[in-house]
Amino acid sequence: MQTYALRRILQTIPILFIISILLFFLVRSAPGGPLTAARRNPNISKEQIEVLEEKLGLNDPLPVQYGRWLGDMFNGNLGESIKFRRPVSEMIGERIPNTLLLVGVAFLITLMVAIPIGILSARKPYSLFDYTMTTVTFIGQSIPVYWLGLGLIVVFYVALKNPFTGEPLFPVGGMNARGKEGELLDTIWHLVLPVTALSLGWIAWYSRFLRSSMLDVLHEDYVRTARAKGLKDNVVYYKHALRNAILPLVTLIALDLPSLFAGALFVETIFSWPGMGRLFWDAAKGRDYPVLLGVVMITAVLIIVCNILADLAYGWLDPQVKYE
Amino acid sequence: MKIKMFTLLVILGLVLSACSGGGNAPATEPASSGGGTAVLILPEEPTTLNYYLADAAIVRQAADATSMTGLVTIDETGNFVPTLAQEIPTTENGGLSSDYLTVTWKLKEGLKWSDGEALTSDDVKFTVEVLSNPNSGALVGTSGFDLITKTETPDDTTIVLTYSEAYPGYLDQFAYGLFPRHATGKPEEMASWEWNRKPVVAGPFVLSSWESGKSLSFTRNPNYYEAGKPYLDEIVFEIVPEPAAQTAMMLNGEAQMQLWPGEFKADYDTLLTGKAQQYLIPGIWNMAIDFNLSAPFDGDPTASAPHPILGDIRVRQAIAHAINYQSLQQDVLKGSVGDSTNPFAYGWYKCELPRQNGYDVEAANKLLDEAGWVMGDDGIRVAKGAKYAEDGTRLSLELQGYTAFDPLQLTEEFIVENLKAVGIEARIQNYDFSIIFGTFEDNSPRAVGDYDMLIFDRGFTTEPQGYNFDAYHSSRIPTAENPTGGNYFRWVNSEVDAALEAAGTSFDSQTRKDAYCKVGQAVLDELPQVYLYLFQDNYGIADNLTGYTLNTWGSMSWGVQNWKLK
Numbered sequence: 001m002q003t004y005a006l007r008r009i010l011q012t013i014p015i016l017f018i019i020s021i022l023l024f025f026l027v028r029s030a031p032g033g034p035l036t037a038a039r040r041n042p043n044i045s046k047e048q049i050e051v052l053e054e055k056l057g058l059n060d061p062l063p064v065q066y067g068r069w070l071g072d073m074f075n076g077n078l079g080e081s082i083k084f085r086r087p088v089s090e091m092i093g094e095r096i097p098n099t100l101l102l103v104g105v106a107f108l109i110t111l112m113v114a115i116p117i118g119i120l121s122a123r124k125p126y127s128l129f130d131y132t133m134t135t136v137t138f139i140g141q142s143i144p145v146y147w148l149g150l151g152l153i154v155v156f157y158v159a160l161k162n163p164f165t166g167e168p169l170f171p172v173g174g175m176n177a178r179g180k181e182g183e184l185l186d187t188i189w190h191l192v193l194p195v196t197a198l199s200l201g202w203i204a205w206y207s208r209f210l211r212s213s214m215l216d217v218l219h220e221d222y223v224r225t226a227r228a229k230g231l232k233d234n235v236v237y238y239k240h241a242l243r244n245a246i247l248p249l250v251t252l253i254a255l256d257l258p259s260l261f262a263g264a265l266f267v268e269t270i271f272s273w274p275g276m277g278r279l280f281w282d283a284a285k286g287r288d289y290p291v292l293l294g295v296v297m298i299t300a301v302l303i304i305v306c307n308i309l310a311d312l313a314y315g316w317l318d319p320q321v322k323y324e
Numbered sequence: 325m326k327i328k329m330f331t332l333l334v335i336l337g338l339v340l341s342a343c344s345g346g347g348n349a350p351a352t353e354p355a356s357s358g359g360g361t362a363v364l365i366l367p368e369e370p371t372t373l374n375y376y377l378a379d380a381a382i383v384r385q386a387a388d389a390t391s392m393t394g395l396v397t398i399d400e401t402g403n404f405v406p407t408l409a410q411e412i413p414t415t416e417n418g419g420l421s422s423d424y425l426t427v428t429w430k431l432k433e434g435l436k437w438s439d440g441e442a443l444t445s446d447d448v449k450f451t452v453e454v455l456s457n458p459n460s461g462a463l464v465g466t467s468g469f470d471l472i473t474k475t476e477t478p479d480d481t482t483i484v485l486t487y488s489e490a491y492p493g494y495l496d497q498f499a500y501g502l503f504p505r506h507a508t509g510k511p512e513e514m515a516s517w518e519w520n521r522k523p524v525v526a527g528p529f530v531l532s533s534w535e536s537g538k539s540l541s542f543t544r545n546p547n548y549y550e551a552g553k554p555y556l557d558e559i560v561f562e563i564v565p566e567p568a569a570q571t572a573m574m575l576n577g578e579a580q581m582q583l584w585p586g587e588f589k590a591d592y593d594t595l596l597t598g599k600a601q602q603y604l605i606p607g608i609w610n611m612a613i614d615f616n617l618s619a620p621f622d623g624d625p626t627a628s629a630p631h632p633i634l635g636d637i638r639v640r641q642a643i644a645h646a647i648n649y650q651s652l653q654q655d656v657l658k659g660s661v662g663d664s665t666n667p668f669a670y671g672w673y674k675c676e677l678p679r680q681n682g683y684d685v686e687a688a689n690k691l692l693d694e695a696g697w698v699m700g701d702d703g704i705r706v707a708k709g710a711k712y713a714e715d716g717t718r719l720s721l722e723l724q725g726y727t728a729f730d731p732l733q734l735t736e737e738f739i740v741e742n743l744k745a746v747g748i749e750a751r752i753q754n755y756d757f758s759i760i761f762g763t764f765e766d767n768s769p770r771a772v773g774d775y776d777m778l779i780f781d782r783g784f785t786t787e788p789q790g791y792n793f794d795a796y797h798s799s800r801i802p803t804a805e806n807p808t809g810g811n812y813f814r815w816v817n818s819e820v821d822a823a824l825e826a827a828g829t830s831f832d833s834q835t836r837k838d839a840y841c842k843v844g845q846a847v848l849d850e851l852p853q854v855y856l857y858l859f860q861d862n863y864g865i866a867d868n869l870t871g872y873t874l875n876t877w878g879s880m881s882w883g884v885q886n887w888k889l890k
Contacts, residue, residue, distance in 0.1 A: 030758075031756050031759050031762065031766070032756065032757065032759070032762065033758070035379070036758040036761060038380075038463060040757075040761050041380065041381075041463075042608065042782075042784040042785055043464040043785055044379065044464050045467075046794075046808040046810075047808075048462075048463055048464075048466070049463075050808075051458070052461070055461065084371045084372070085371075085372065085516060091536065095536070095537065150568055154572070157572055157576065158575060158576065168576055172564075172569050172572050172573055173564060174538060174539075174562070175538065178361075178560060181535075269565045269566050270566045270568075271566075272538070272563065272564045272565065272566065272569060274535070274537025274538050274563075279537070282368065282369075287758070
C-alpha cells in the first residue's frame with residue numbers, strides 16, 4: 001500500500017509537467033491579452049501599452065515565457081498578478097478559505113441529507129416517500145443554480161422580513177455584515193442561502209445515485225444470504241449492503257472534491273461570495289495570465305490528489321481491491 | 325433576459341410580501357443629516373487605488389473618493405476649478421507666462437496629508453518626478469510630463485514649472501492626484517508601491533480596510549482641506565457582481581448608490597419607487613458605424629484601392645439615410661442614450677452639427693438607384709453600372725461588432741432591418757472584444773483593413789488631440805510599417821489633416837474647437853462613419869442621499885465630500 005501510494009505520487013510529476021505545458025499554451029491561445037482593456041481606454045496611449053507589454057515580457061516568444069513561468073513555479077512562486085500587481089499566491093490564499101467554507105459546508109450538508117434519502121428510498125422503493133423524493137430530486141436537478149439563487153434572494157431577502165426587526169430574513173450576499181467580520185453566527189446566517197442554492201442540485205444527484213446503487217446491491221446473492229441467515233434488516237442494510245453500494249459514490253465524491261477549492265462560480269457571483277470561482281472568472285475575463293495559470297494549476301494538482309485519495313479509499317472500503 | 329426575469333421575480337416577491345404582511349418596516353433607519361455611512365455598489369473590484377496604474381474605469385470609482393485630489397479638478401460643467409491650488413494659473417493672473425512656457429502654482433496654506441504630515445510644493449515636485457519617469461509603470465495621466473524640463477520650489481507653497489514647449493493640457497495633468505514623497509517609494513518602482521493599496525491621501529476619505537473580493541471601507545480624512553467636510557463619517561464600496569442582487573440591495577435600502585444599473589430608467593424607477601431613482605448623464609462613449617473606404621481582403625492595408633461597394637459615397641449616404649435614429653434611441657434603447665451626429669458630441673469641444681443625411685428611406689432608395697444598384701428578386705440590390713462594383717455584385721456587407729454587450733446587439737439587429745428596407749443586406753458578424761480591438765500583429769480585422777462595416781463605441785476625454793489625430797489623420801492609416809495607426813477607415817482628406825495639425829499646436833480653446841468642428845463637419849460630409857448615439861452614464865441613487873454631483877469627467881464618488889444622508 002505504501003509503495004503503491006509512493007508510486008502514484010511519483011507518477012504525478014510527469015503528469016503535472018505535461019499539464020503545465022497544455023494549460024500554459026491553452027490559456028495563451030485565447031484571443032486578446034491582459035492589455036486589451038487598456039487598449040480601449042481613451043486615456044492610455046498606444047505607446048504606453050507597448051512599453052508595458054515589453055516590461056511584462058509579453059512580446060517574448062511563448063516558449064521563453066513558459067520557461068520563465070515554470071522556473072518561477074519551481075521556486076514556489078506563482079508570479080504577480082498583472083492587474084492587481086500582487087503576488088498570486090497571496091490572492092489565492094485569501095480566497096481558498098472562503099471557498100472551502102462555502103463549498104465544504106454545502107458538501108457536508110449534501111452528504112448528510114443525500115445519503116439517508118438514498119438509503120430510505122432504496123429500502124422502500126415505489127413507496128410514497130420514494131415517489132416524493134423522486135419528484136423533489138428531479139426538480140432539484142432541473143432547476144438551474146442561477147435561477148434558484150435569484151429566486152432565494154427574491155423570497156428571503158426582498159419579500160420575507162423578520163417580523164420583529166423588519167429586516168430581511170437573510171442577507172443578499174457577502175460573508176459578513178459590516179462590523180461583524182469573523183462572527184460565527186453572522187457567517188452562518190450569510191451561508192444559508194448560498195449553501196441552499198449550491199447543495200440542492202448535489203443532494204438530488206447524490207441521492208438518486210445512491211438509491212440506484214443500493215437497489216442493485218440489494219438484489220445480490222450475498223444480501224439474500226444475509227437475510228436467509230436471519231440477520232436483522234438494519235444489519236443487512238447498513239453493514240452488508242451500504243458498504244458495497246457506497247463504493248461508486250466514493251468515485252463521485254472524489255471527482256467533486258476539487259470544486260471545494262475551485263469554487264462555485266455561479267453561486268459566488270450571485271451571492272457576492274469572494275471565492276476561487278470568481279477569482280478564476282475575473283482572471284479569465286481580464287486575461288490576467290499569472291492568476292489564471294495559478295488557479296488552474298492548483299486545481300489540476302488537487303484533482304490528481306483527490307484521485308489518488310479515492311483509489312486509496314477504495315482499498316480501505318473494499319478489501320478485494322489489491323494495490324500492485 | 326436576466327434583468328427581465330429579475331423584475332418579474334421581484335414583482336412576485338412584492339406580492340408575496342404583501343400577503344405575508346411583512347415588509348412595512350423601513351429597512352434602514354435614516355441617519356441624521358451629516359455623519360453616517362453611505363454604501364456604494366461596484367460590479368467588480370478596483371485593482372488599485374492608484375489612478376495612474378488603472379487600466380479600467382472601475383478604479384476611479386473608488387479612487388476619486390480618496391487619492392485623486394490634485395491641484396485642480398474638472399467640474400460637472402467641464403471647467404477646471406482649484407482644489408489644492410489657490411487658483412487656476414492663467415495669463416491674466418500671471419500664473420501662466422505669456423510664452424506659455426512657465427506655469428506657477430500656489431498651494432493653499434496649511435495643507436496636510438491624511439497622516440498629518442504637511443503637504444508641500446515638494447510633493448508636487450515628487451509627483452512630476454514620478455510621472456515623467458518613463459519606467460514608472462504608469463498607464464494613464466502621464467501626458468505632458470515629459471515636456472516639463474525644470475521644477476522649482478522657491479517655498480513650501482509655490483511650484484514653478486518650465487516646459488520645453490507650450491502644452492495646452494497644463495491644467496489637466498494636475499487634476500488626478502498627488503503622491504506624498506514621504507509615504508510612497510522610488511519613482512521607478514511605482515507599480516509595486518504599498519501605497520497603491522493603502523494610500524496616504526489628500527482626498528476626503530482614507531482607506532480603513534480592503535477585503536479582497538468583498539468591500540473597501542473608508543473613514544473621513546480628518547486633515548481634508550475643506551473645513552467641516554466630508555459630512556459623512558464613512559463610505560463603503562461593496563463589490564456585488566450580480567446585477568439583480570445590486571438592484572435588490574437598492575430596493576431594501578442597503579445601498580445609496582449603484583454604478584451602471586442593468587435596467588432601463590423607466591423600469592428601474594417603477595421597481596424602486598420611493599426608494600431610489602436612476603439618473604443619466606452624457607457619457608463619453610459614442611456609438612458609430614465605421615466604413616472601410618478601401619478594398620478589404622486584398623492583402624493591402626493602405627487606402628490605395630477603393631472599397632467595391634462603400635467606396636462610392638452615395639452608398640454611404642444611402643446607409644445614413646436608411647437608419648431611423650429617433651426610433652433606435654427612443655424605442656430600441658428606451659431613451660437610455662442621447663443623440664450624436666459627430667465625434668465631438670460632448671465636452672468643451674462639442675460641435676452642434678445637424679445630421680445631414682437623416683432618416684429618409686426615399687432619399688436612400690434614390691441614391692442607390694442613381695449609384696447603379698438595382699433591386700434584385702430577393703429584395704437585395706444588385707450592381708448594374710455601379711461605380712466600382714462589377715455588375716451582378718449583391719449589395720451585401722458584413723457588419724462587425726463585439727459580443728456580449730446587449731445595447732450593441734440590439735442596435736445591430738435594428739440596423740440590419742433598416743438597411744434591408746432599402747435593399748441592403750447587412751450580415752452581423754460579432755467577435756470577441758479582444759479580436760475587434762486587437763492589434764495589427766494579431767490580424768485584428770479593423771487594423772489590417774479586412775472589414776466592410778464596423779460598429780462600436782469610442783470615447784476620449786478632456787484632451788481630445790491624441791485620439792482624434794490618431795483616428796482621422798491620413799498619416800495614421802495602419803500598415804505593417806505603421807501598425808499602431810488608428811485611421812481604420814483609410815480616410816485621406818488633406819483639409820482634415822490640416823485642421824488636426826492646427827488643433828494640436830494652438831493654445832486657444834476656441835481656435836482648437838473650431839478646428840475640431842471642421843473635422844466633425846468633414847465626417848458628416850464624406851461619411852467615413854455614421855454616428856448613431858451617445859451613451860449616458862447611469863447611476864442608481866437612493867432617495868435618502870443628497871449633495872451628490874453627477875459629473876461626466878468624474879466618477880460615482882466625485883464630490884463625495886458634499887454627500888449627506890437625510
